[in-house]
Amino acid sequence: DADVTQTPRNRITKTGKRIMLECSQTKGHDRMYWYRQDPGLGLRLIYYSFDVKDINKGEISDGYSVSRQAQAKFSLSLESAIPNQTALYFCATSGLGAGEQFFGPGTRLTVL
């Protein structure tokens, strides 16, 4: 079984709709992250959480919110989706140590 899972894997929605993307991990890591990937731009950090009570904004948090429901679960919400939020979204986790992050398979979101 995958260590970091994301649901849904694909989603098409309309402008103005509220969307939630979910991430679960079985790695036992405290740190979790949400990124978005756009062609030619690499990955940009949206939000990150170091533990259940810790939530921090990344470089592009506007239009997004998150919830850390448990150590293993970190969800990303788009309160009112807009077309320029069409992207590939990745969840990642990390433990302490060398800081390497482990990524989920991604959610492809299309906002029409």
Added chain:
Amino acid sequence: GEDVEQSLFLSVREGDSSVINCTYTDSSSTYLYWYKQEPGAGLQLLTYIFSNMDMKQDQRLTVLLNKKDKHLSLRIADTQTGDSAIYFCAEIGDSSYKLIFGSGTRLLVRP
């Protein structure tokens, strides 16, 4: 702010070596990473190097770090068609939480 740059595209023939280059600006980088992304998949950590090292070798992969020039490279020996993917360079600084990614290099391996 911190920045990581990579060339966008590299094409090599199967069996040749590939060298993917990366430059970064953060002088406080502690670890530097190479991730691989295959089509439709997430990012897979290939290897990483601590900033006080010059080189790290792992089977077909060789990472070279020139800290003075802030230059990182990934050499793939005997490149195979299965190596075709996007390769991301990333670095983490003193903050120890925030990975800064390059925009990725698309490697195409021709038969």
